[in-house]
Amino acid sequence: MEEIDLRSDTVTRPTKGMLQAIMTAKVGDDVYKEDPTVNELEEKLAKMFGMDQALFFPTGSMANQAAIKLHTQPAEQLICDKWAHVYNYEGGGVSFNSGVSCKLVDGDRGMITAAQVEENINPPDFYHSPLTSLVCLENTTNKGGGACYDLEEIKKIRKVCNTHNLGLHLDGARLFNALQAKGESPKEYGKLFDTISVCLSKGLGTPMGSVLLGNKDIMKNAIRVRKVLGGGMRQVGFMAAAGIYALDNNIHRLDDDHKRAKEIGAVLSAQSYIATVETIETNIIIFYLKDVSQEADFMKSLQKENIRISNMGQGKLRIVTHLDYPEEMHQKFLEVLKTITL
Numbered sequence: 001m002e003e004i005d006l007r008s009d010t011v012t013r014p015t016k017g018m019l020q021a022i023m024t025a026k027v028g029d030d031v032y033k034e035d036p037t038v039n040e041l042e043e044k045l046a047k048m049f050g051m052d053q054a055l056f057f058p059t060g061s062m063a064n065q066a067a068i069k070l071h072t073q074p075a076e077q078l079i080c081d082k083w084a085h086v087y088n089y090e091g092g093g094v095s096f097n098s099g100v101s102c103k104l105v106d107g108d109r110g111m112i113t114a115a116q117v118e119e120n121i122n123p124p125d126f127y128h129s130p131l132t133s134l135v136c137l138e139n140t141t142n143k144g145g146g147a148c149y150d151l152e153e154i155k156k157i158r159k160v161c162n163t164h165n166l167g168l169h170l171d172g173a174r175l176f177n178a179l180q181a182k183g184e185s186p187k188e189y190g191k192l193f194d195t196i197s198v199c200l201s202k203g204l205g206t207p208m209g210s211v212l213l214g215n216k217d218i219m220k221n222a223i224r225v226r227k228v229l230g231g232g233m234r235q236v237g238f239m240a241a242a243g244i245y246a247l248d249n250n251i252h253r254l255d256d257d258h259k260r261a262k263e264i265g266a267v268l269s270a271q272s273y274i275a276t277v278e279t280i281e282t283n284i285i286i287f288y289l290k291d292v293s294q295e296a297d298f299m300k301s302l303q304k305e306n307i308r309i310s311n312m313g314q315g316k317l318r319i320v321t322h323l324d325y326p327e328e329m330h331q332k333f334l335e336v337l338k339t340i341t342l
């Protein structure tokens with residue numbers, strides 16, 4: 001029986017079309033900036049977001065870490081939500097790579113407000129506390145279950161950043177999910193942020209790669225920082241070709257992932273063993289069993305059907321829909337959920 005892997009949208013494998021694009025890519029040494037396909041991908045994304053420059057990175061973590069380095073000096077502080085990926089899931093890189101601390105904000109599903117940003121800025125002339133220099137937002141939020149920011153709130157945060165001379169970075173690992181769900185355009189985001197990282201290997205389905213976007217001034221040192229972090233790559237146009245293919249073919253289909261996520265949520269909500277399903281805005285479903293002690297049994301019932309999901313601990317379970325979860329698998333999964341009894 002074919003495995004149904006719903007742990008993450010990173011488990012996808014390249015499709016035939018994407019493999020074809022990879023196989024036929026023109027490549028060169030990207031450390032010399034001589035890989036035509038990497039250059040094409042970077043130009044394509046910069047244009048899409050209306051930003052000056054883009055730089056290809058092996059991972060989203062490295063793109064975020066480079067951005068934080070570009071915005072800060074050691075001993076400074078950035079403001080982010082307590083659930084932020086940059087704080088929780090990048091191995092402590094904020095302190096290791098940039099010598100910066102995080103002021104954690106108690107936001108809503110991973111999202112913070114302009115008022116919260118303002119409250120958390122240390123007074124710049126009070127030299128006892130770290131100098132606040134950067135705000136990091138995440139859209140969609142990972143730990144927040146794929147929640148999307150309200151663009152109006154981001155505009156307010158931008159204003160606060162302008163008033164207090166703070167940089168504004170977006171961890172947009174799943175930004176295309178947010179744009180698609182909200183009907184927003186990349187250019188609206190390009191106007192509001194100093195830097196944006198986007199992942200090509202999540203919902204867009206490439207084997208690897210993220211891109212950091214930014215305006216000229218801030219990006220001036222980006223290639224040097226990438227080198228320092230060990231992210232200079234050679235004939236990586238093969239992977240950039242997958243990225244170009246993904247941008248051309250895999251953005252609109254994110255709607256399917258969102259639709260299926262909502263359908264899974266509806267079926268889960270109707271099951272007697274489920275306590276709550278969090279609001280589903282994109283491709284992530286977070287839910288809780290009524291009885292946490294039944295978790296192992298629940299996971300076992302799924303395993304028997306060759307279905308994998310994530311257990312995030314403390315009764316929190318997660319399902320993520322993606323490119324390698326087509327309609328027939330979806331129908332099968334819904335049937336399995338309806339037959340489980342705990």
Ligand SMILES: *Cc1c(COP(=O)(O)O)cnc(C)c1O
Nearest residue numbers: 059060061062085138142171173
């Ligand atoms: C996946 C992800 C990243 C980057 O992860 P990598 O595995 O390093 O590519 C960054 N931010 C968020 C919110 C993510 O979900």
